[in-house]
Amino acid sequence: MENLQTPFMVALLVAYVLAFLFYFITFIYEKVAFKNTAKLFTVLAFVLNTGLLVIRGLLISGLPLRNLFEFGLFFVWAITLVFIFIEFKFDLSVSALFVLPIVILLLLFLVNLDVTVRPAMPALRSKWLVIHVLTAVLAYGAFAMSFALSVMYLVKDWLGGENSPNRLASKMPRLELLDELSYKVIFVGMPALTIMLVTGAVWAEYSWGRYWSWDPKETWALVTWFVYSAYLHIRLRGWKGKKAAILSIVGFLAVIFTFLGVSYLLPGIHSYA
Amino acid sequence: MIKFLSSIQLAITLIGAMVLASVFATLFPDVEIFGAFWFRGLLLLFCLNLLMCTVKSLPGILHRIKKLPSSVNEERAKTLNFSGPEDVEKLMDYLKAKGYKLKTSSSEGQQNILAQKGILNLIAPQLLHLSLILVLIGGFLTSFGVEDQVTCFVGERADVPASVASGMVIEVNDFQTIYDADGAIDNWITNLNIYVNDEKTASGTTKVNAPLKHQGVSFYQKSYGYYHLIELTGVQPGTYDVPDKKIFSLENKTFNIGYSEEGAVVSFFEGHNLTETVVLKDGDKIDFPNDTVLTYIELNPFTVLGVKKDPGTPVVMTGFLLMTIASFLFWTGRYREVAISLTEGKASLIVYCKIKAVRDEVMEEISERMKVK
Secondary structure, three states: OHHHHHHHHHHHHHHHHHHHHHHHHHHHHOOHHHHHHHHHHHHHHHHHHHHHHHHHHHHHOOOOOOOHHHHHHHHHHHHHHHHHHHHHHHOOHHHHHHHHHHHHHHHHHHHOOOOOOOOOOHHHOOHHHHHHHHHHHHHHHHHHHHHHHHHHHHHHHHOOHHHOOOHHHHHOOOHHHHHHHHHHHHHHHHHHHHHHHHHHHHHHHHHOOOOOOOOHHHHHHHHHHHHHHHHHHHHHOOOOHHHHHHHHHHHHHHHHHHHHHHHHHOOOOOOOO | OHHHHOOHHHHHHHHHHHHHHHHHHHHOOOOOOOOOHHHHHHHHHHHHHHHHHHHHHHHHHHHHHHOOOOOOOOOOOEEEEOOOHHHHHHHHHHHHHOOOEEEEEEEOOEEEEEEEEOHHHHHHHHHHHHHHHHHHHHHHHHOOOEEEEEEEEOOOEEEOOOOOOOOEEEEEEEEEEEEOOOOOEEEEEEEEEEEEOOEEEEEEEEEOOEOEEEOOEEEEEEEEEEEEEEEEEOOOOEEEEEEOOOOEEEOOEEEEEEEEOOEEEEEEEEOOEEEEEEEEOOOOEEEEOOOEEEEEEEEEEEEEEEEEEOOOHHHHHHHHHHHHHHHHHHOOOOOEEEEEEEEOOEEEEEEEEOOHHHHHHHHHHHHHHHOOO
C-alpha cells in the first residue's frame, strides 16, 4: 500500500491543476460547463486527498498527523474543504484563482518530501496529538482562505473597486462581502488556533514537564495568534477593509513561517513537525 | 489612566511589541528576551490591560443579559404591518424556531418583545481575557517553581534534589523499554517507590506522556541508559561496570557492548568496520587471547527522571480550561437581539448585532416573513 502514495500524490496534483485551469477558463469564457468541470475536479481532488490520508492512516494505524508530510496533506485538505464550502455557499468561483495556487504550491513542496512510513516516537503516541494537530489544520485552512479573500480585496481595491471597468475586478464579489467573509473565516479559525495552543501546552506539560518552553514553533504559533488577535481587535476600532486585509495577509505569512520556516530555519524541540 | 489602561489602542500596541520581541527572540536565540525585565513588564501591562478592559465591559454585558423588553424608538426602527394576533404568533414562532429566547411585556395597548440569541458568545471575549490573565499569573508563579533531574539505577535509591523536595527519596524497582506490535519503541516506563523522611509514601510508574505526581512533585520520564557488569580474568582481572556502547580495547581486540532486547550484543571492530557480533546472556563468556575471559554478569539499567515542583501549573491549567471553553463559546454564533413593539396594526423593529451583514440578514428574513408592505 505504501507504493500507492506516489501515484495518489501525482493524481492529486493533476486534479488540482486541472481544477485551477478550468476555473481560469471559466473566468475568461464564462461558460457554465467549464465552471461545473472545475467544481468536479476540485471535488475529485478533495476525494483523492481524503483517499491519500486514509491510505496513510492505514499504513501507520492511526490519524496521519505525525510529521511535516502528513500535516501538509491535512493542511491542503482543510484549505480545500473551506474553499468548497465558501464556493458552494457564496458562489465565489473567482476565489479559486487565489486559493488553488496556494494548494498547488503546497503540494509541489509535499511531493518532494520523504513519504517512508516510520514509527512514531513515544512522545507522539498521545491522545493530545489528535486534537492539537486537527485544530491546527482547521485554523490554518481557515486562515489560508482568509488570506486568499484578503488578497482578492486588495487586488480589487487596487484595480479601482466596485466601479472598475477591469474584467477581474468586475468578476470579484463586492469589497464589503470580501471583507466580511475574510472576517468570518478568521472568526472560525481563531478559536481553533487557541485550542491548538492550549492542547499543545497541556500535552507539553505531560510529555516534557513544561507547558511552555519558548521553542521556535511554539513562539511562532503564539506570534500567529497575536497577529490574528490584533486583527480582531482593530475591527472593534472600525479598521476594516484595506488595513484588515493587510493584517490578515501578515497573519497567514506567520502561519506559513510557523509551518515551514520554523521547521527548516529554526530547529527546536518540535524537530519532527 | 483607567481609560488608557483599558483601551484597545494599548492592547494593539502591546500585542505589536510582543510580536516584535518574540520574532527577534527566535531569530537571535542567544539574546535573552523572554526572561528580560522589560518583557515581563510588557506582560504585566498586558495583564492590566486585559483586566481593565474586562471590568469596563462587564456592566454593558450584564445590561444586555438582564435587559427587559421595552418600547422601541420608532425613529430608529423599521416598521412592518401586521394584521393581528396570528401575525404576532407567527413572528414569535419564527424567532423561537431560529433559536431566540423571547421576553415579552405589554403596557397601554402596546406589546413589546425582546428576542436574544448568542448570549454565550457575548461573554466569550471576557472569559478569554480572564483565562489569559490566569495563564499569565500562573506563568509568574511558575517562575518560583523548581525543576531538576534525578538519576537512579534499578534496585537502588537516589535523593530527589532538596531544592525540589527535601527529605524525598526514590527507589527504582524496574525500568523497561516497551515495544509495540511492530517492534518499534512504544514507551519507557520506570516503576518506583517514593519515600519521604524514610517513610514510604507512594509507589507507581512514570512514563512518557504520563508523569507520576506525589505531594506536589511531578516525576517525568526524561532519559535512560544501561551499564553492563562484566568480569575479566587474565591480564586485567576484576569486575567492571561498563557504559553501553563505549568502545574498549582488550588484548588487541576492539569492541563495545550494547543493549538489545535479545541480550547484550558484543560488537567487534577492525578500524571502523564491524567484524563480528556475539549476543550474551547472563553468565555467558567470551575468550580473548592470552587466557583472558570476559564473563557477562548482568545488565545494569538506569533511569533519568525529571522532577518538578511548580505552584503555577494548576493556575495555568485552569486558565487553559477557561480558554478552551471561551473558544467553544466563540463558535456558538454572534450575539444578536431583535426588539419589537407591536401596536395598532404595525410592528416597530430594531435588530442589534455588531456585524452589519448579520443585522441586514435578520431584518430581511423577518421582513420577508411578515410580508412588509
